[in-house]
Amino acid sequence: MSGDQITTLCEQLMKAVNVIMDGGSSSRYRLEALKFCEEFKEKCPHTVQCGLRLAEKNNTGIVRHFGLQILEHSIKFRWNGMVHRDKVQLKNSVMTLLSRGTHNIMVEEAYIKDALSRIVVEMIKREWPQQWPDMLNEMDKLTAMGETQTELVMLILLRLVEDVVTFQTIPAQRRKDIQHALTQNMMQLFSFLLDILQEHTQNYKQLKADTTQENKAKAHCRVAIATLSTLAGYVDWVALHHITADSCKLLEVLCMLLTEPELQLEAAECLLIAISRKGKLEDRKPLLVLFSDAAMHCILSAAQTAHGAGLVEQHYMFLKRLCQVLTALGGQLTALWGSEKDVCQPPNFNKYLQAFLAFTNHPSQYLRSSTQIAWCSFLRYEHVSKDPVLLDVIPQLLHATMANLLKVGFPSKSDSPSCEYSRVDFDNDEDFNAFFNSFRAQQGETIRLSCRLSPMTGFNMASEALQYQLTAIIDVGPTMSKTGKGLCSIFSPSFVQWDALTFFMESVMSQLFRTMEPEHLPVADGIELLKAVLSYQTHDPLILSCILTAVSTLSPFLLHNATVLPQVLEKLFASATFEVVEESQGLQAPRTRAVKNVRRHACSSILKMCRDHPELIMPVFEMFYAHVKRLQQDERQLTQLEKCALMESLVLLSNQFKDYARQKAFLEELMAPVTNLWLSEEMHSVLSDPAMFLSYIGADVTPDDPIREDPAGINRSRISLCVYTILGVVKRARWPSDLEEAKAGGFVVGFTPSGAPIYRNACTEHVIKLLDNLLALIRTHNNLWLPEMMAQLSPHFMKAHDMLEVEKNAILGIPQPLLDHADAPVYKSVLERMQGFFCTLYDNCFHILGNAGPSMLQDFFAISNFAESVINSAFVNLENIPDYRLRPVL
Numbered sequence: 001m002s003g004d005q006i007t008t009l010c011e012q013l014m015k016a017v018n019v020i021m022d023g024g025s026s027s028r029y030r031l032e033a034l035k036f037c038e039e040f041k042e043k044c045p046h047t048v049q050c051g052l053r054l055a056e057k058n059n060t061g062i063v064r065h066f067g068l069q070i071l072e073h074s075i076k077f078r079w080n081g082m083v084h085r086d087k088v089q090l091k092n093s094v095m096t097l098l099s100r101g102t103h104n105i106m107v108e109e110a111y112i113k114d115a116l117s118r119i120v121v122e123m124i125k126r127e128w129p130q131q132w133p134d135m136l137n138e139m140d141k142l143t144a145m146g147e148t149q150t151e152l153v154m155l156i157l158l159r160l161v162e163d164v165v166t167f168q169t170i171p172a173q174r175r176k177d178i179q180h181a182l183t184q185n186m187m188q189l190f191s192f193l194l195d196i197l198q199e200h201t202q203n204y205k206q207l208k209a210d211t212t213q214e215n216k217a218k219a220h221c222r223v224a225i226a227t228l229s230t231l232a233g234y235v236d237w238v239a240l241h242h243i244t245a246d247s248c249k250l251l252e253v254l255c256m257l258l259t260e261p262e263l264q265l266e267a268a269e270c271l272l273i274a275i276s277r278k279g280k281l282e283d284r285k286p287l288l289v290l291f292s293d294a295a296m297h298c299i300l301s302a303a304q305t306a307h308g309a310g311l312v313e314q315h316y317m318f319l320k321r322l323c324q325v326l327t328a329l330g331g332q333l334t335a336l337w338g339s340e341k342d343v344c345q346p347p348n349f350n351k352y353l354q355a356f357l358a359f360t361n362h363p364s365q366y367l368r369s370s371t372q373i374a375w376c377s378f379l380r381y382e383h384v385s386k387d388p389v390l391l392d393v394i395p396q397l398l399h400a401t402m403a404n405l406l407k408v409g410f411p412s413k414s415d416s417p418s419c420e421y422s423r424v425d426f427d428n429d430e431d432f433n434a435f436f437n438s439f440r441a442q443q444g445e446t447i448r449l450s451c452r453l454s455p456m457t458g459f460n461m462a463s464e465a466l467q468y469q470l471t472a473i474i475d476v477g478p479t480m481s482k483t484g485k486g487l488c489s490i491f492s493p494s495f496v497q498w499d500a501l502t503f504f505m506e507s508v509m510s511q512l513f514r515t516m517e518p519e520h521l522p523v524a525d526g527i528e529l530l531k532a533v534l535s536y537q538t539h540d541p542l543i544l545s546c547i548l549t550a551v552s553t554l555s556p557f558l559l560h561n562a563t564v565l566p567q568v569l570e571k572l573f574a575s576a577t578f579e580v581v582e583e584s585q586g587l588q589a590p591r592t593r594a595v596k597n598v599r600r601h602a603c604s605s606i607l608k609m610c611r612d613h614p615e616l617i618m619p620v621f622e623m624f625y626a627h628v629k630r631l632q633q634d635e636r637q638l639t640q641l642e643k644c645a646l647m648e649s650l651v652l653l654s655n656q657f658k659d660y661a662r663q664k665a666f667l668e669e670l671m672a673p674v675t676n677l678w679l680s681e682e683m684h685s686v687l688s689d690p691a692m693f694l695s696y697i698g699a700d701v702t703p704d705d706p707i708r709e710d711p712a713g714i715n716r717s718r719i720s721l722c723v724y725t726i727l728g729v730v731k732r733a734r735w736p737s738d739l740e741e742a743k744a745g746g747f748v749v750g751f752t753p754s755g756a757p758i759y760r761n762a763c764t765e766h767v768i769k770l771l772d773n774l775l776a777l778i779r780t781h782n783n784l785w786l787p788e789m790m791a792q793l794s795p796h797f798m799k800a801h802d803m804l805e806v807e808k809n810a811i812l813g814i815p816q817p818l819l820d821h822a823d824a825p826v827y828k829s830v831l832e833r834m835q836g837f838f839c840t841l842y843d844n845c846f847h848i849l850g851n852a853g854p855s856m857l858q859d860f861f862a863i864s865n866f867a868e869s870v871i872n873s874a875f876v877n878l879e880n881i882p883d884y885r886l887r888p889v890l
Contacts, residue, residue, distance in 0.1 A: 006046060010053045013040065017066045037066070047074045048086070052093050057101055061109050068115035075122040091127075094119055098142055098152055105148040105219045117155035124160055125170050129181040136185060136192075143196060147219040150196060154226035157193075161233045183238075190234070190242045194250055197227045201257060221262050228257075228266035235273045243274050244286035250274070251287070255295045258302035258322070265314065268321035275328040281339050287332050291346035299325070300355050307362070311420050316364070323359045323370045326352070330374040338383035345387055353393045360400045364421035365409045365432075365439065372442035379449035394454050398461055401443050401450075405500035407436055413491070415477075430815040440503065447507035455515045458508035459522060463529055465501050466550065470536050472497075474543065487580070488542045498546035505553045513556050526557035527564060534567045541580060541594040545601050548575055552605045558616055565616060566623075572609075573627055575602035576646070577637050599638075603645035610649040614656045621653060640717050644724035651732040654762075658736050660746035663762035667729065671766050674725040677718060678770055687719075687777045690789050697837065702796040703830050710830045716837045723777075723844045726770055730851045733763035764856045768863060771852075778845050779873035781838075785880040800834040803884055807839075846888035849874070 016033035019025045025033075041047060047070050054067025071094070079087070097116060102108045128135045139157070143150040163169045164178050182189070200223040207217035231250075235243060243250055251274060257267035275287055289295060303322050306315040329352075336343045346352075360371045375397065378384045409418030410429045426432040451458035477492040488495040512521070533550045551571060558565055578598045579591070610617055617624055628646045631637050638646070650670055657663045668675075677683060686696045694700045697719070698712025735747035739757055742748050750758045783789060785801070793800060809815070849870070852860045860866075874889065 006049050006053065009040075009044075009046070010050050013037065013050060013054060013066070014059070014063050017063055021062050041070060041073050047071075047078070048090055048093075052097075055097060055101065057103060061112060065109075065111055065115055068112070068119060072115065072119050072122055075119060075126070079123075079126050087127075091123055091132075094123065095138065095142075099145055099149060102148060102152070105146075105151050105222055106215055108148070113152060113155055117152060117159050120156045121159045121163060124156075125163065125174060125178065128178065130177070136189065140192060147200070147223050150200070150223050151226045154196070154223070154230045157189075158226075158230040158233045161230075165237055166233065186234075186238055186242055187245070190238070190245070190250070193227060193231055193234070194253065197224060197231070198253060200224045200227065201253075201260070201263065204262075205260070224257075224263055225266050228263065228270050232266070232270040232273055235270060235277075240277055240279050240283040240286075243277070244283075244289075248286055248289045251289060252295070255290070255298040258298050259305070261314075264302060264306075265318045265321060268318055268325055272321055272325050272328055275325060275332060281336055284332055285336060285340075285343065287329075288336065288343075288346055290329055291333075291348050291352065293348060296348045296351050296355075300351065303355060303358070307358075311424070313424070316421070316424065319359075319362075319364075319367060320370070323367055326356055326359070327370060327374045330356070330377060334377045334381045334384055337381070344383075345389065349387070350389050350393075353389065357393065357396055357400060360397070360404070363417035364425070365404075365418050365436065366421065366425045368404050369435070369439040369442060372439070372446055375446045376442070376449055379446065379453065385449075385453055391453060394450050395457050395461075398447065398450055398458055401446055402461065402465065402500065402504050405440060405443060405503055406496050407440075407490075407499060408496060409436075410491070415491075415493075434815060444503065444507045447504060448511050451508050451511035452515055455508075455512045456522070459512055459525075462501075462505045462508045463525060466505065466529060467532065469497060469501055470532055474538075474540065487540045490542065492542075495540075495542045495546070498543055502546045502549040502553070505550060509553045509556070518560065521557075521560065523557055523560045526554055527561050530554040530557060530568070531564055534564065534571050539580065541578065541592070541598045544575060544578065545594070545598050548572070548598070548601045548605055552608065555605075555609060556613070559613060562616060562619075565620065569606075569617075569620070569624065569627075572602045572606050573631070575599065576606070576642060577631065578602070599642055600645075603642050607645050607649045607652070610652040614653055617653055618656050624653070625650060640721040640724055643721065644728050647725060648728040648732050651729055651763075655732070655734050655736070658741050658745040660735075660760070660762050663733070664765065667733065667763050667766055671725060671729060674722050675766065675770065678722045678726075678773055683719075683722075684773055684776070687773050687780055690780050690783045690786070691792060693780050694784070694789070694792055697834070699797045699800060699834060700792050700794055702794045710833065713830075713833065716833075719777075720837065720841065722770075723774075723841060723848070726767060726774065727844050727848050727851070729763045730767055730848055730855045733761055733855065735759045735761060759857060760859065761856050764859045767852070767856065768859070771863070771866075772869075774845060774848060775869050775873040777841075779876050781842055781845070782873070782877045782881060785877055785882075787880075797831060797834055800831060800838060801882075801885075802835065804832070804835050804839055807884075842885060843888045846874070 013036075016036045019029050019033040020037070040050075044050070051067045051070035051074065055064050055071065056067075057064065059067070071090075075090070082090070094116075098120065102112065102116065124132070124135060139153045142153050160178075161182070164175055164182070168175060170178075200220040204217050204220040204224060207213040207220065210217070235250075251271065254267045254271040254274070257263045258271075260267070275290065277284070277287075290299070299322065303319065306319050306322070309315045333346065338344070356371055356374065359367050360375070362368060378390055384390060406416075408416035409422045410432055411419065411422045411426050412429050413419050422432055426435065447458065472494070474488065475493040476486060476488050477494075479489045479491045490496075530551070533547060533554065536547055538544050538547065548571075551568060555568060558568065576599055578595060580595055628650060631646065632643050647670065651667070654663045654666050654670075657666070686692050696712070697716045698710070703710060736742040736745060739748070742757065742759060747759050747762075748757045749760050752758060790801075863869075878886070
């Protein structure tokens with residue numbers, strides 16, 4: 001084809017490209033132009049000539065980019081079909097484009113540079129090293145031509161390592177050849193890159209203060225940034241000795257660049273990759289050079305400067321990277337410390353820890369959380385944790401952690417310096433809440449590890465903070481609870497402080513009792529704190545819940561001095577019946593989740609005390625039992641779940657009788673009301689007939705007021721009470737763990753041929769007679785999914801078998817709105833109550849069957865025709881039951 005024909009074809013291609021890129025072009029013309037361009041690339045034999053013509057720098061950017069795309073396409077798909085002369089000519093033409101075919105580094109478009117570098121890399125992937133042995137020398141010569149060519153060379157080298165090592169986008173044999181060539185030339189290549197970096201950073205530093213040389217300085221800065229990016233691509237995989245060569249010259253240069261605002265982010269990223277490298281310990285030892293005076297000075301001064309600049313995105317990103325650098329350096333230290341005799345406390349270790357503390361105290365919650373892994377590593381690792389410098393830092397760390405436990409910094413608020421940073425890091429309050437919950441768990445581990453090393457330091461801090469909080473005035477803040485006037489919401493300053501304090505106390509006390517010998521425990525101080533907590537009076541459900549946590553946390557001191565046990569039980573029982581009263585009207589306010597949580601918290605605390613420290617309660621067992629019976633006689637005092645929690649605590653205490661006959665008689669007395677109700681003729685009829693069951697629970701009628709009116713609610717609660725009670729007894733009733741005590745108490749009925757004891761459970765006789773109706777209930781519940789039974793549901797309850805919204809949200813990962821969670825009613829409608837009833841009832845029935853085997857052992861499996869009864873109940877009508885309801889069966 002003649003030169004004129006080439007020119008004409010190029011003009012047509014230019015017009016087609018302009019049509020494609022013109023926003024005003026019609027779809028028809030754009031498609032025709034696109035088709036013309038694609039056919040040209042696929043079929044025309046003159047793509048190289050046209051591509052070179054279009055890529056000339058006097059054309060527009062989009063035309064030049066299309067020309068470069070044509071060249072890349074030709075190399076990718078036609079290279080093997082070219083004769084040697086054409087390959088050499090194309091390579092020379094591309095090298096000419098590199099040397100003279102682009103505008104100045106500060107003017108040229110980034111997409112042109114990228115396209116040109118891709119072309120060169122495609123040729124390298126096909127020719128180097130076998131057919132193009134001088135490639136690296138040619139790249140070296142290009143860098144001597146100026147900043148523009150040097151940047152292009154950096155882009156080429158980066159793109160090459162990405163394709164070969166990072167993304168591995170070429171055939172295995174070629175990848176192996178190129179990677180081998182890179183490895184052989186790595187010393188030369190690293191020296192080349194480091195020289196380029198030093199040269200241009202030095203020129204940049206010299207010229208940046210001269211206003212007449214501003215563009216020249218920017219050009220050198222651009223090259224330095226490109227070189228750092230390229231180095232980052234190689235540092236990730238090359239042998240460690242290249243990184244630490246020449247007395248860690250590369251690390252030294254990178255540290256010095258941390259103080260250059262325009263280069264510090266890229267330098268930090270490259271440094272982070274280098275310090276994060278794994279490998280043999282002896283190869284990683286040189287990395288500890290970063291603890292030297294010069295390196296640590298650069299890191300700390302850069303951090304101080306960036307922090308002093310306030311919340312500027314560039315500086316904040318740099319601080320994040322710098323924090324990661326310090327964390328990675330700590331990881332290398334813990335791996336190396338003690339591995340050899342000469343690896344011990346590094347120089348400037350105190351400065352390093354103080355820098356870490358500064359990040360731990362930073363307003364950004366994200367930066368605070370980034371330090372936790374390193375702190376835990378230091379505190380957990382044998383050699384580091386014994387170092388006196390680290391031990392001296394523990395009080396400062398605990399102070400910082402206590403402050404960081406305050407749940408502040410929500411993006412939607414402005415009540416803390418953290419809020420501004422959270423708006424950068426999190427999309428909404430729900431994201432922040434999920435992050436903070438994870439962050440708090442990390443802090444809990446940091447506190448526990450710190451207190452393992454210095455338990456009294458943590459106890460004294462917790463004691464001081466608790467005493468202050470007990471005397472502080474309640475501050476509800478601007479966001480008050482909807483439960484009642486003057487009550488805290490989860491955002492109120494007082495609750496935030498109490499919530500943080502109780503978490504800190506839990507973490508501290510768990511280690512205190514585990515670490516210290518009983519004779520060294522601060523029992524007197526602990527009891528005084530417990531008395532102070534017990535005397536604190538509040539009608540705020542959120543604050544009261546924190547008080548109960550404090551009581552539970554301090555209750556192990558009762559094992560050493562039980563004088564205040566009656567006051568503890570009194571506090572817990574009073575909280576179990578807690579209600580909020582509206583002062584203006586003297587009426588009971590609607591029971592919210594916050595109130596429910598207090599009551600449940602109190603019942604759980606009682607249950608936990610009976611489970612973990614039954615020896616505390618046994619001396620006052622009769623008083624305890626009388627109090628529980630008094631509460632259970634009044635149906636308005638406790639919910640069925642709360643009644644069952646207290647009943648479970650009595651079952652746990654009955655295990656301490658260690659007398660089969662006495663425990664059996666006690667369980668019979670305890671279960672008598674439930675047994676009489678469960679075995680009544682009315683209940684048997686209800687549990688055996690699906691239609692009667694629906695009528696009994698009120699699912700076949702539509703209430704006049706679907707929010708408040710629920711006449712059948714009492715019937716559902718009776719069924720729930722029975723099932724909860726059976727489950728509680730089966731789970732909690734046990735024989736003594738000590739064989740001799742079990743034999744003496746009458747719990748051992750024989751021995752197996754191998755000599756293992758055969759036990760019996762005091763609850764067996766009472767539970768077995770209740771199983772027939774339980775299986776009838778399971779069968780009835782399964783049959784509720786029959787079409788004719790579904791048709792009997794009233795229109796209002798057609799969705800009663802659906803999954804609860806909370807279950808759906810949990811599966812979908814949708815968090816509940818934060819404020820509404822504490823102030824929302826437990827159930828908002830009769831339909832939701834019905835859904836909850838069906839869901840928990842079905843689950844609990846199968847939990848009973850699952851726990852019955854380990855609880856009643858051979859007596860359970862010896863029940864006559866029991867297997868047939870289970871098959872005829874639990875496995876009935878499974879084809880109609882949705883999968884999400886079959887989970888408890890498994």
